[in-house]
Amino acid sequence: MNEFLTVMVGLILALLALGLVRVLRGPGDADRMMAAQLIGTCGIAALLIIGVIGDISAAIDVALVLALLATFAAAAFAECARRAQQPDTPPETEGP
Amino acid sequence: MTIVPALDLFVAGVVLIVAVWTVVARDSSSAVVGFVAYGLLLALVWVRLGAPDVALTEAAIGSGLTGALLIGAAARLRAGESSTSAEHLGGVGRTLVAALATIVAAAIAVALLSLPDPAPSLAPEAAANAGATGLGNPITNVLMAFRAMDTMLEKFVLVIALVGVWSLAPDGAWGGRPRSYHRADPEGALVFLARVLPPLGVVLGIYVLWVSADHPGGAFQGATILAAMWLVVLMAGLGDVPEVGRQQLRLMLVAGPVVFLIVGLGGLLLGGAFLSYPQDWAKPVILAIEFAMILTVAATLALLVAGPPERSAEP
Numbered sequence: 001m002n003e004f005l006t007v008m009v010g011l012i013l014a015l016l017a018l019g020l021v022r023v024l025r026g027p028g029d030a031d032r033m034m035a036a037q038l039i040g041t042c043g044i045a046a047l048l049i050i051g052v053i054g055d056i057s058a059a060i061d062v063a064l065v066l067a068l069l070a071t072f073a074a075a076a077f078a079e080c081a082r083r084a085q086q087p088d089t090p091p092e093t094e095g096p
Numbered sequence: 097m098t099i100v101p102a103l104d105l106f107v108a109g110v111v112l113i114v115a116v117w118t119v120v121a122r123d124s125s126s127a128v129v130g131f132v133a134y135g136l137l138l139a140l141v142w143v144r145l146g147a148p149d150v151a152l153t154e155a156a157i158g159s160g161l162t163g164a165l166l167i168g169a170a171a172r173l174r175a176g177e178s179s180t181s182a183e184h185l186g187g188v189g190r191t192l193v194a195a196l197a198t199i200v201a202a203a204i205a206v207a208l209l210s211l212p213d214p215a216p217s218l219a220p221e222a223a224a225n226a227g228a229t230g231l232g233n234p235i236t237n238v239l240m241a242f243r244a245m246d247t248m249l250e251k252f253v254l255v256i257a258l259v260g261v262w263s264l265a266p267d268g269a270w271g272g273r274p275r276s277y278h279r280a281d282p283e284g285a286l287v288f289l290a291r292v293l294p295p296l297g298v299v300l301g302i303y304v305l306w307v308s309a310d311h312p313g314g315a316f317q318g319a320t321i322l323a324a325m326w327l328v329v330l331m332a333g334l335g336d337v338p339e340v341g342r343q344q345l346r347l348m349l350v351a352g353p354v355v356f357l358i359v360g361l362g363g364l365l366l367g368g369a370f371l372s373y374p375q376d377w378a379k380p381v382i383l384a385i386e387f388a389m390i391l392t393v394a395a396t397l398a399l400l401v402a403g404p405p406e407r408s409a410e411p
Contacts, residue, residue, distance in 0.1 A: 005384055006099055013106055018109060023133055032129040040136045040159075047140055058148035058312040061304065062155055065321065066139055068297050069160025072134050072324040075289055076164035079277065079331045080171040 002053050009049050015044035022090035033077045104144060111137045112300050125170040128163065135159025146264070148312040151234045156320040164327065165401050230379040232310030239314070240382045244371045248356040251389060254396045255349060262340060264404040271341030273404040277331050290332030297325035309379065315386040319393035326398045337402050340378030345395065356385055 003024060022035035044063045051059025114137060118130035135158035142151035146158055175331050229241045239247050265272075281287065305318035329335045339343050359381055363372035 005225075007101070009150065010099065010103055013103060013110075017106075017110060020114065020133070021131060023114070024299065026126065028401040029123075029125045032126055033132075036129050036133040039133045042135045043140050048145055050140075050143060056143065056146075056148060058152070059143050061307070061312065062139055062143055062148055062151045064154055064300055065304065065317065066136060066155040066159070068293070068300060068321060069156060069163075069324055070136065071289065071293060072160055072328055073167070075286060075328055075331060077129075077168050080167050083171060083277075096405070 005053050009046050009053075012042050012046045012049070017044070029077075030081065033074060037070060040066060044070075049060055057077050100391065106175045107137065107141060107144070109388055111141060111284045118215065125167070128166040128170050131166060132163040133136055134158050135163065147217035149233075149314070152312055152314070152317050156304075156317040160324055161397060161401065163322050163326070168401065168403070184203055187204040187255070191219055228375075228378070229373070229382065231382065233308060233312065234383075235312070236308050236314065240385065241373065241378065244356075244360075248360065248371070251356060251392060254393060255353060257269050258396050261404050265406065268355055269408050271339060271404045272405040272408045274337045274399070274404065277333055287334065288330045290334050293328055294325040296322050297328075301325070301394075308386070309383070316393055319390045320397060322390065323397035323401070326394070326402055330398075330402065331349045337399075339361065340399070340405050348391050348395045349399075350392070352385075352389035355388035 016039055019035045019038035023039065026032055044066050047059050047066070049064045051057065052061070077081050112133065114130055114134045118127050118134055121127040121130055135154055139151045139155040139160060142148070142154055222242060223234060225242075226234055226237055227238055231237050269363070297387075301318040301321035303318075304313040305315050306313065306323065307313045308318075326335075330337055359373070360371040363374075364370050366372075366374060
């Protein structure tokens with residue numbers, strides 16, 4: 001069973017490397033961010049399987065945190081991209 | 097089995113490639129994406145090395161929150177990027193920088209290679225005294241009991257960093273709110289995410305703090321998750337950043353360090369040493385400190401990402 005799981009980790013890591021090619025080549029920032037998300041998803045999958053193989057229960061916690069914060073990073077990226085499209089209105093600084 | 101070392105080597109190679117690429121990337125926003133991917137991969141490496149506590153910290157702080165902070169910084173810098181990239185270093189400058197970097201790297205290498213073997217370690221003593229606090233996780237033991245002073249000072253540093261960010265505020269905006277986020281499309285994906293994600297995130301954040309007594313976890317990691325959830329709500333425009341002059345917010349920001357200090361001084365009065373915990377009550381006291389700390393750290397981290405106040409306080 002563990003041999004099978006190890007081979008699966010290898011397969012997922014190969015997919016991760018494919019995502020890496022997109023991160024390195026771009027061309028756009030959005031392509032890079034999507035590829036980073038793919039790397040994140042692959043990393044989470046590999047982490048869960050490694051946790052099962054090595055009987056590390058904390059790997060599930062790490063995977064949960066990674067999943068949550070990878071989503072957050074994507075949201076932050078999207079927010080900044082949106083802000084770049086519609087330039088900031090000057091901050092309202094009425095006198096004190 | 098030879099496949100496992102091969103996979104480990106493969107992951108190490110991928111991490112190295114991403115690290116080098118992140119350093120040499122010309123465009124700051126591509127470098128930030130590289131950094132986020134690097135953090136994700138590093139969490140995997142730490143689990144493989146048998147350090148799930150470090151992996152958790154890397155996942156929460158390294159890739160998630162620092163990533164968001166850097167994305168914001170890159171977006172702000174983009175406007176000025178064309179002017180700064182024109183200022184290239186000359187040949188002499190480059191040689192000088194390269195020589196300096198080589199010297200620093202060589203010094204670190206010499207220091208590492210001249211470490212005695214086995215390296216000096218307090219790990220056996222820490223493990224032998226683990227029963228003193230009633231906590232099952234050796235990392236929490238070290239952070240909250242044996243090296244509690246460091247953890248306390250770390251909280252002070254966080255608050256000081258926030259004061260530093262706030263001091264960038266223009267005079268008129270002092271005590272006001274950080275800049276607003278654009279109102280998101282109420283039917284859009286971001287608003288949906290901001291409604292679905294925080295309930296899960298709040299549970300996970302408190303869970304990570306709660307299990308830290310006996311399993312990998314911790315107040316800082318939990319607080320990072322809570323801060324990220326608050327920021328998602330702010331980004332979607334479902335809430336506004338509070339005025340930084342507000343009293344409740346200020347109280348929240350000092351809660352962690354103050355509780356830590358009170359416990360420390362109490363230890364001085366009762367037990368004879370700063371930050372010594374009463375023998376039978378060590379675990380409840382540590383949990384009380386951690387719950388005060390999670391509030392402070394979550395608020396501080398979120399406000400660090402939100403930036404200095406830019407809108408004046410309402411009269």
